[in-house]
Amino acid sequence: MEAILQQFFNLDIMAKALPLVLKGLGVTLLICAVVIPLGALGGLVFAIGSVAKNRAVRWVSIAFVDLFRATPPLVLLIFIYAGLPFAGLKISPFAAVTVGFFLNNSAYFAEIFRAGLLSVPKGQGEAARSTGLTGAQTLLWVTLPQAVRNVLPDLLSNVVEVVKLTSLASVVSLGEMLHAAGLVRSVTYNASPLVLAAGLYLLLLWPLVRVIARFERRIAS
């Protein structure tokens, strides 16, 4: 028991790690602020593509989504970060993370938006068109709002997944929260900094997990 407290919940070490870990948290939030909007936007584009009338557009969109849903994000990230320099393309960790997560997140967001678009009854679009709205106006003002509302819990739960995903950036030495905690761990030989980071992740994500659970229950009933 004493050993567990000493090795996992050492307050002295946590206090020493706190400034660095908090700085890491800032980077984590920065990554989120960049990759979540980018991924959602990309996802929306590919979702609209995947339900397009044009067969070629539809197939390309679906192929993109399936390909990047089948590739583990860490593989993508390492391919970009460690692979591209071989082709003479030097890329910073932050750029690698942005590009890698954009491809991964777009695929996941696209699949969610697609389910949303398909859940809106056809009559809605037809009614809107018959009032004289253009196709783009119909999509923007009639179909999309309903689609987003129908998949709101899934969108939120994907946001949680993306925040969790940012921990992968530590593998390419981007100084986000897990990287900072891991750094302190490796010099103190003590797991407490990792527990500290875990605590901060919980603080950040647990409320969201609860909100999603509530949403899901309300929609189910």
Next chain:
Amino acid sequence: MEVFLDQFLNPAVLAKYTPLILKGAGVTVLLSVLIVLAGIALGTALACLRAYRIAALSLPIVIYADIFRALPPLVLILLAYFGLPNVGVLLSSFTVLFLILTLVLAAFAEEIVWAGITATPKGQWEAARSTGLTFTWTLGHVVLPQALRMVIPPLTNRAIAITKMTALGMVIGVPDILGQATTAQSFSANASPLTLAAVAYVILFLPFVIASRWLEARFAPPGA
């Protein structure tokens, strides 16, 4: 173009490291199968325990499920891999990866199966109980089969997402596909092993991604 082919699809490097990547694929497949079986079994068992609505049982289950759904798996993996030896628990990197991803999948599976159990119409419970079946029998033979059927699509999606995370094993030195590929990449000073790894993952997981799309259409609730 020349440079690109030489660096990413170098025939000599590809030929040399294909056996190694295949060996890694064996580890990835073995881990994935073990994690899916253990994770879904544990998650389903926990969801059933919750159905008895005994607070002393439900509360710890909910707390566990929340924590393991909210924390990034990589944090848990590093915590177990670097923390446990300090308190005298020595586990191989393979075991750590298996344990953590199983616990993560079980947490999600518990929530998904529980949602299925609560979504099963009350009349099913009442009808089964009124024929004289016990609570446990009703749960296991009437409610659970219907609940599981309902949650096949989300469960499949989650299982695929978690098995893809076996790639995280590379960080703690599990010789899976990505682990072998990064080692090979640094030995050969060539990116071709990474190409090989990406292709291997796509070959392994694309059929499941496409199958999950089909499952979703097949098991979609009527009217949706």
